[in-house]
Amino acid sequence: MQSEAKTEQRSNRPAYPVRTDFRRRVVCILGMPFDVVTLQEAVQKVGDAAAHDVRCFLSTPNLNFAVAGMEGGSAADVFRDSVLRSDLSVADGMPLVWIARLLGLPIRERVAGSTLFEALRHGEARRTNAGLMSVYFFGGPDGVAERAAEKLNASSSWLRCVGYRSPGFASVEEMSDAETIDAINASDADFLVVALGAKKGQAWIERNLSRLQVPVVSHLGAVVNFVAGTVSRAPSWVGRSGMEWLWRIKEEPALWKRYWNDGWMLLKLAVTRIVPCAVATRLRRRDAEAMARARVAVRMYGRSCRIVASGVWMEGNLSALRDACEQATASPCDVHVDFARVVQIDSACIALLLLLYGHQTKIARSFVLHNIRPAVMRTMRLHCADWLVAYDDRAQRFPQQTVLP
Numbered sequence: 306m307q308s309e310a311k312t313e314q315r316s317n318r319p320a321y322p323v324r325t326d327f328r329r330r331v332v333c334i335l336g337m338p339f340d341v342v343t344l345q346e347a348v349q350k351v352g353d354a355a356a357h358d359v360r361c362f363l364s365t366p367n368l369n370f371a372v373a374g375m376e377g378g379s380a381a382d383v384f385r386d387s388v389l390r391s392d393l394s395v396a397d398g399m400p401l402v403w404i405a406r407l408l409g410l411p412i413r414e415r416v417a418g419s420t421l422f423e424a425l426r427h428g429e430a431r432r433t434n435a436g437l438m439s440v441y442f443f444g445g446p447d448g449v450a451e452r453a454a455e456k457l458n459a460s461s462s463w464l465r466c467v468g469y470r471s472p473g474f475a476s477v478e479e480m481s482d483a484e485t486i487d488a489i490n491a492s493d494a495d496f497l498v499v500a501l502g503a504k505k506g507q508a509w510i511e512r513n514l515s516r517l518q519v520p521v522v523s524h525l526g527a528v529v530n531f532v533a534g535t536v537s538r539a540p541s542w543v544g545r546s547g548m549e550w551l552w553r554i555k556e557e558p559a560l561w562k563r564y565w566n567d568g569w570m571l572l573k574l575a576v577t578r579i580v581p582c583a584v585a586t587r588l589r590r591r592d593a594e595a596m597a598r599a600r601v602a603v604r605m606y607g608r609s610c611r612i613v614a615s616g617v618w619m620e621g622n623l624s625a626l627r628d629a630c631e632q633a634t635a636s637p638c639d640v641h642v643d644f645a646r647v648v649q650i651d652s653a654c655i656a657l658l659l660l661l662y663g664h665q666t667k668i669a670r671s672f673v674l675h676n677i678r679p680a681v682m683r684t685m686r687l688h689c690a691d692w693l694v695a696y697d698d699r700a701q702r703f704p705q706q707t708v709l710p
Contacts, residue, residue, distance in 0.1 A: 320515050321360035325664040326392065327630040331656035332410045332620075335371040335574065336689035337388050338656040338663075339396050341411050347395050348424045354392075355438050355495035355521050362514060363523035364391035365418035367398035369563060370503065372570045375689060380504070387507040389663030395421070399547035400571060407583045410652055418525040419538060422498070428463035441492050441519065442469040444500035445529035453533035468492035472501075477509050490518040497522045500529040574689075582687035589649070596622040601629045609639040615646030620653035630661050637668050645676035655690045662693060 331338040342350070354361035364370075366388050374385030388394055395416035396402055405412035425438060440457070442450040454466035470488065472480040480501075489497060497519040499506045506524030514522060530536035536556045553560050599616030610633040618626055633640050640661065658674060665672035674694050677685070685691045 321520075323664075323667050324360075325634065325660055325667070327627045327634075327657065327660060329660070330411075330653075331394070331660065332405070332412065332652045333655040333659060333688045333690055334396070334401055334404055334408075334410065334412075334652070335578075336374060336659075336692065337366055337371055337385065337394070338659045339366070339394050339401070339405075339412060342393075342395060342416065343414050344416050344420060344424060347393065347416050347421055350393055351421065351425065351496070351521055352438070358520050360514075361392045361521045362390070362510065363418075363521060364388045364394045364507070365397035365416070365421075365523065365525065366394060366401070367396075368400045368567050368571060369398075371401070371689075372567050373504065375570075383511070384504050384507055386663065386666055387511050389659050390511070390667050391663075399549070403547070404579055407579065408652065409583075409586055418523065419528050419531055420541075422464075422525060422528045422532075425496075426457075426462045426464045437463055437465050438495045439467040439493065440464050440496045440498060441467060441489055441494035442498050442500070442529050442532075443472070443489065444506065444526075445471055445533075446535075447471050447473065449533045449535055450500070450529055452535070453529045456534060457532055464496075467494050477505060477512055480509055481513050486513060486516050490516075494519050495521060498528055499524040500526045502526060578687050578689055585684070585687060586651075591619070592617060592649075593621075595649070599625070601625050603629050603632045605638075608637075609641065611641045611643060613643045613646075617649040618647060618654040619649070619651040623653060623657060626654070626657060630657065630664075634661070634664055637670055639671040639673075640665055641673045641675070643676050644674065644678070644681060647681055648678060650681055650684055652688055655685060655688050655693075658693060659690065 330341040332341060333339075340347075351361060351363060353359070364387065370384075370388065374381055374388070395418075396405070396412055397415065397417045399415055402412060402415050442453055444450065445453070448471070450469035450471045454469045457464060457466045468488065470485065472485070497517065499510055499522070501509055501524070503524060503526060506526060510522055510524060527536065531538050553564075595617040596619060599614070599618055599622055601612060601614040604611045604613065612629050612633055614626065614629075642658065642661070662672045662674075677694050682691065682694065685694065
């Protein structure tokens, strides 16, 4: 009866509203926003979203995500932007945790997508009806999703599989037909686990998110294989040591090329961005008085909004800037952020700007960040987020841009 009522409630309500939580505590690592959460906190957020039928697009970026997002070109931009539009973005990789520690950022724990799934499986977020969370597996090699469903339902678990589908090697467009979406929605799942390969999976989710009536959606590529038993998970101590890539190569030898390329890119970033950023962060003086004097104003011009900030903006004083983001996005409009009088920012401020940019792309309105001082620009470049700044030669990226006084 509870399940039938929930199905009727979801089928009769409109699509999930487009929303962005600017109160999230996020930091920028390699040009992407990451939520400052522990595994238990992430599990609880996912469980609460499923229980209260609130949309949660969960992304689990690892080093490969970050590297792919910096490759350049429209495909890389789309992939990176999918993380910026997520409702929860967790650091799924020890290299990211090590970078955060080196930069003095408050991320201390790896939150792997597979570990999060196992925590839900063992009942660490018992907030859904009857204490169970229903799961739908979409993707994976032929027969693997079916096997994963059988194994999950045969075990003593707080997760129950209510459907699966393996679309094979079809294109994103072909996998987005009405029959596929209707089957997923008809399953009444709380959690849609997508396994199509990172780029393809994120693209499929982005294309169909507005049509899906499943509250929690995430690409967790390896989870289907792990549950089915076709690939063995690395022991927890291997993951904590940062050597899981060796284990994954043992299980899936074809992954060696990806890890080789990511490793070389990490070395390059360490020399050009990460270490210089760590040095600059330690040399930077935290001026509490300057932070207290920071000001921000929001000015509306018809269907355009201008956020004008001044002073020093860092994690300890972002409340007013968060208010400005909420005010600017209360109704759909073009957003222009003027940093002419901003003299210093940090990773948390950059991450907030990334969320604002992500929101604007969700609603297909423009975002322009301009009038950046050289010192602030250096900070953004060291955090791999200088692409966010509106250069004159990139004006075509913002076709709705309006010149404001």
